[in-house]
Amino acid sequence: MTSFIEDVIADLNHKGLNIPQLTFVLPSRRAGVFLKHQLSKHSTQTFFAPEIVSIEEFVETLSDLQYITNTELIFEFYEVYLKLTDKENQESFDEVSKWAQMLIQDFNEIDRYLIPPAKIFDYLSAIKEIEHHHWSLDENPSTFVKNYLLFWNQLKHYYNTLQTQLLEQNKGYQGLVYRKAVDNLEQFTSAHPNNKYIFMGFNALNKAEETIIQELLKQGLAHIYWDIDETFIKNPEHDAGLFIRQHKATWPYLKQHPFNWLHHHYTKPKNIKVTGVPKNVSQIKYIGELLLQLDSESLKKTAIVLGNEELLLPLLNSIPKSIGAVNITMGLPLKSVPLVALFDQLLKLHIKGGDNFYYKDALAVLSNQFVRPLLNNAKIKVANVISTIEENNIIYLNLDKLTTLFQGEYQTLLSLLFGPWKDNPNTALENCFKLISLLKSYLDQDKPSNMLALEYLYRFNALFNELSLLNSQHKHIKTIATLYSFYKELLSTETLDFQGEPLEGLQIMGMLETRALDFESLIIASVNEGILPAGKSHNSFIPYDVKLENKLPTYKEKDAVYTYHFYRLLQRATNAHILYNTETDALNSGEKSRFITQLEIEGIHPIQHKVVTPKVPKITKQLKTIKKTDAVLEQIKRLSNAGFSPSSLTNYIRNPMDFYTQKILGVKTYEDVEESIAANTLGTVIHNTLEGLYKPHIGEFLKPEDLEGMKPKIDTWVKKHFKETYKEGDISTGKNLIIFEVAKRYVWNTINLELNELRLGNEIKIIALEKGFRALLEISELDFPVYLTGKVDRIDQYNGITRIIDYKSGKVDQSKVEVVEWEDLTTDYDKYSKSFQVLTYALMMDSVPEMKTENLEAGIISFKNLNAGFLKFAKKDKPGAYAKKDQLITSETLENFSEVLKNLILEICNPDIDFIEKEV
Template sequence: MISFIKSVLIDLQSKHLKLEDLYFILPSKRAGVFLKHHLSTLIDQPIFSPQILSSEEFVEELSGLQNLPNTDLLFRLYETYKALTNEEEQESFESFSKWAQILLQDFNEIDRYLIPQEHIFDYLNAIKELHHWSLDPNQTDLVKNHLKFWKQLKNYYTAFTENLLQSKQGYQGLIYREAVDNLESYMENCKGKTHVFLGFNALNTAESQIIQGLLKNDLAHIYWDIDKAFIDDAIHDAGLFTRQHRKQWSYFETQPFNWVTNHYNEPKNIQAIGIPKLVGQAKYIGQLLEELTEKDTNLSNIAVILGEEQLLLPVLNSIPKNITKLNVTMGLPLQLVPLASFFEQLFNLHKNSPKQFYYKDVISLLSHPSVYPLFETTSTNVSSVIVADIQKNNTVYITVNELKQLTNSHKELIELLFQSWSDNPETALKYCSVLILKMKANFDSNKQNHSLELEYLYRFNTLFNQLSELDTTYKHLKSIVALQSIYKELLSSETLDFKGEPLEGLQIMGMLESRVLDFETVIISSVNEGILPSGKTNNSFIPFDVKIENKLPTFKEKDAVYTYHFYRLLQRAKNVYILYNTEIDALKGGEKSRFLTQLEIEGIHDIKTSIVSPDVPIIEQKLTEIIKTPSVIEQIKVLSGKGYSPSSLTNYIRNPIDFYYDKILGIKEFDEVEENIAANTLGSVIHNSLEDFYKPLEGSILTMEHIKGFKSQIKEMVTKHFEELYNKGGFSQGKNLIIFEIAQRYISNFLNLELESIKQGNEIKILSIEADEAINIKIEGLDFPIKLKGKVDRIDSFNGMTRVVDYKSGKVEQNKVEIVNWEDLTSDYDKYSKSFQILCYAYMMRQQNLIQLPIEAGIISFKNLSEGLLKFGKKASSHARTKDQLITNETLDNFEIELKKLITEICNPKLNFTEKELD
């Protein structure tokens, strides 16, 4: 394959032109490197390199203006806006910047296409006058302001461009317009200089006039890179612009339109591959490259074209190890590096100048990889200590002073991160710069290689310096929100450029970087609608019909640009792999690109289509089984000596593995901040409040006066226990206030139930409240002590009948405290765990001779209070209506059999802890 650039150089040699005297103008800088390389293969002796410029550089040189960055232009435009707008009508900079970006793009388009300014602005104003929605002759302020904006556009443009021209600066469009104005004088002074334009396709009016002017005066040659299949097809968008140039340029009325090749029809291996998600495409690219390199393909003939820039890092991480040389032409967007997320969090934390910070924001910032190492000390990491304290004390909101009190060291760092910026951009920029220097000092003191992280820091330091300079020069940034919007604008345009040998190894680039370059093997990713091509995006104040009228580009022309780039990559290629995302994404393209459909329909090439997905191995789901090793048995003996609680035994019934993790290994649940009061906290508050009310009444008969006294203290008692359990978490507003009120309502309803019972003539005597009970059990076959322990919520006497009562803050139904077969007690947690617990308490009381049988035992459910005490019952069958609700010696003897069987199973060294399959 002879590349387009090389064939141009051969043609220039055949015209006996001195290559070193030529003035090459290319669509991109990237192509210049390849041009020099191909030039070196055609000369047999050293020569001075010819002038090689990108089209933007050439036009800038022609205009005599310096191109200003977009952010600078935004500030300059705001200066103009303020000068032309009454002070009381002026918008803030952050509000202005939202629409000014679009305005700059429109100014750029108008100038690049040399549209008469007076004409288009007057036209727009007239259209808006006709179209405005108010039929009332007396216009409202909203309508007046709307129309005033359109009237002012011409004034904004005139003042803005005059200001720029005076300072010899400009935006791209203005530079193009000035270049056209300077073309005559340039041509008079460049006699003998031959310009070579190669690889151009879509030209704006200014570029078109410049090239035509040079061609007519025999000062240039132009080489199109277009295939016969595209230019001769009247409806093929890949040839849209070259067909227009061939038809409309007067130069081609007398001169031949050369350089129409016929490579596209040559046999090609084209594969269209659908892959789910971006990462799937990245991994498949790695797999493809591995297969290609195994065939000894020359790496420099392979190009990976990324349709989306965020694919760069996943692709780099997927490159096979045997590829040691690669060149990345596209830069890594600075907004994708880890440090960007740190500053985003920092800005979001401070933009509303909060007096206290939400705990999740604090933890997220302190735990960020960019700042976490700064808190390192010889013994621990202060960041971890602060986070642990927040979780332990249940702190939902925290101030900077409270954060400083949590550590004796690193107070300065805490201030840098959390001290209020007072809505002052200058303060924000100062703090950000100091943070960057601290990170740099930390990397410098660390002997490990941190070259990449230091590069990130350098680029962010440069970015904040730019922001400081803009803020100092223009003084338009009045708030953190304004600063953040400009920071994001700068960040989105900054890239981290890679260094590499551009002519060796694998080439990774974006679609625009591929212009004029040719490769034998091409892998193109993200070929989806909405990406390639981008579709009907119209971010402009100029309506579609006005654009058509003034020959300004619309989405159709923009799509045609990418059509050309896409097909040009296929032109000389032999192997083409086109990847697209099969997953529907409404925002970024939900189907494969029309380019693929077009390839299939035109029928020139046989397109091999396939859908691939990651090779997901089938992993057999095995239930965990823990062997009872001697050390595990030893731990079981220790636990047996300390005592089994009813809840720990029901936990074993539910899932032995959970019991193993909790009781044998001692692994506790992660202590998280309880932002909203949890169910277990609510339950604890109710239990503790009732304990405080009833504990002093042990041995006494409950009276109506007792209950009325309790009722008057409900709020005070609930507040006390919420403060104890919920630590610094607030419960005076939001969902927590509702839960706080629910706790009071539950207790009030319970006391009302007690009051009603007393009114009906029932005698209730409180025997014991929250009694800690513990008994020793002798189990045959086990030669070590076994203890059963538990805390009984309440034991009372109801009209002479002793009752064991357990409180539950959740909802419990009567059928949950009834059994048919004793064996079921230790097999079904969901149905029988409540029965098991209350029988445990009754059993312990009997063994200690604290109660006289028969008794009753049951549950009071605060979500089912109307049912009163839900008594344990034994039924002859599941359908039986009658049940025995008295607990006798026989009842507890039957329970004892099941209890001992369960404990024996736990202690049996031959029975492993086996996980249960939970629903």
């Protein structure tokens, strides 16, 4: 395969041109590197390299202006806006910057296509006037409509004043530079009559570029080399030849001189494979598999072209280790590097300008991978701080609080991160610079290992420097929110460029970097509609019909640009793997690109089309099994001596693995900060409040006046217990305030339930509240003692019958405290855990001689089912509605339950029965 660049060099040699004296003008700087390499390969003697420039650089030289950065341009435009807008109607810098971007892009287009500005702007304001009069019958338009029409009338003034302001500084945006270059063309050519320019690899040219190239061709100062296949030129419908067909038909030079640069590479045999792959990451993994099939020689002639350039990082992580040299032509977007998260979190933290920070935002900053080393990797201290925040439900933190939590250490770092910025962008920038300095000092200690991180740091330092410089000149950034907005704007355009040998090994590039370059083998990823080509999008103030009228590019022309790039790549290639994403998601239709459909329909090459899917192994959950070692059995003995609680035993019934992790290993369940009050916290508060209210009446028969006397104290008691349980959590607003009121209502309703019982003539005597029990369970099969332990919420006498009452803050109904077969108690947690608990309490109470009684009931009061009253445990003789229920807990009941309980504990203590995980 001879490349386009080699063809051009051969023709220049054939023409006998002196190459060192030429100036090569290319679509991009990347092609210049390959051109130099080919010039050296085709040379038989040493010579000075010719001047090689991109079209943008060449036009800049012609114009005598300097390109202005996009960010600086927004600042300049805002100054124009302020000059031309009455003070009372002026919008903030942040608001203007949102629409200024699009307007400047329109100015750019108007200038690059050399449209007389008045023609467009007067036309636009006239259209808006007509629209208003057509749709509105109001002779006196509102202020909003007046301002709207004023905006369109102002466009030409914005344009003219911005140009004047920039020209005074010898600066220009791209369009202005191009317009000025055309104006200077005659002067430039007369000053350089002996220069020869070689334009090569161009396709879509704006009016300014066309004018410049045609004038140089006309004066014999230039040669132009097109790279187009006859197939695309001759087919009037093929968009790959759209622009060059137009140039061929309309350029006077091409009408008088032969169009010599048609070739026939595209119709030569090619091996084209189209593969649909679900998801972007799968595409990247598939590329890794394709690379493994290539030998080292083939890799040197291969390029990976990413339609979606955000896939660069995943690709770099998926290239097989056996692949040698890799050259990355495209830059890594700065927004993709890890350090971006730190400044993103930090600026967001301070945007509201307050001194109190939401705990999750503060912890995200402290846990950032770049901040952790500055805390000397004090994992235990940081873990203790996080633990304190969680235990005390501290939802908002400030510098003083954090200083206290860190016991006065890391004061400098904490002040930088959490000190008051008072919504001052200069303070924000100053602190970001200081943080970068701290990070650099740390990373410099082990420079070889931290080279990449130091490179990130350098780029962020440069980025903040640019923001600082612009703001010191223009002073338009007045809040941290505006600073953040511009930080994001800069971040989206900045890239981290890779250094390497551009002519060695596998090439990785974006579609625009492939201009004028050729490869024998191609892997093109993300060839989907909406990516290649980008499809319909209209980010412009200029309507579609006005663009057509003035020969400005629309989405059709933008799609044709990518059509050319795509087909030009295939022209000289022998092998091409074209990948597309088959998966439909929010941003992707999962539709293959029209380019693929076109390849299939035109029928020039046989297309091998297939859809692949990742190898997904069937993952069956392996339920864990834990053997009871001597150490485990020792821990079980200790537990037996300390006492099994009803909840620990029901936990074993639910899932033996939970029992093992919590009781044998002592692993606590993770407790996060309760932003809104958790169910268990609510339950604890209600339990403790009821205990506090009823405690003075232990040993007494309740009287209605006792209960009425409790009601005024509810608010105080609930507040007290929320303070103890919820600690520093806030219950004064939002959802927590509602939960606080719910807690009071539950307590109120419970007291009212008892009042109704008393008024109906029932007698209630409080025997004990929160009564703790520890009872020995005789199990002859074991050679060590087994105790039961637990705390009963309330024991009372109701009309002479002793009741064990367990409070539940969740909803419980009668069916949950009934049992038919005793063995069921240890098999079905959901259905029988409540019965198991109250029966365990009954068994423990029965072991205390002074509390033993023949008239005993046990059950539950459910705060969410208070109307059902006291839900008594019942032994049923059969399932169903008409079963006989025995609600008294007799000695026979306790013996039957005791047998079930002993069997359960024997199972826990049996060395031959493993802890086997259950699916929950």
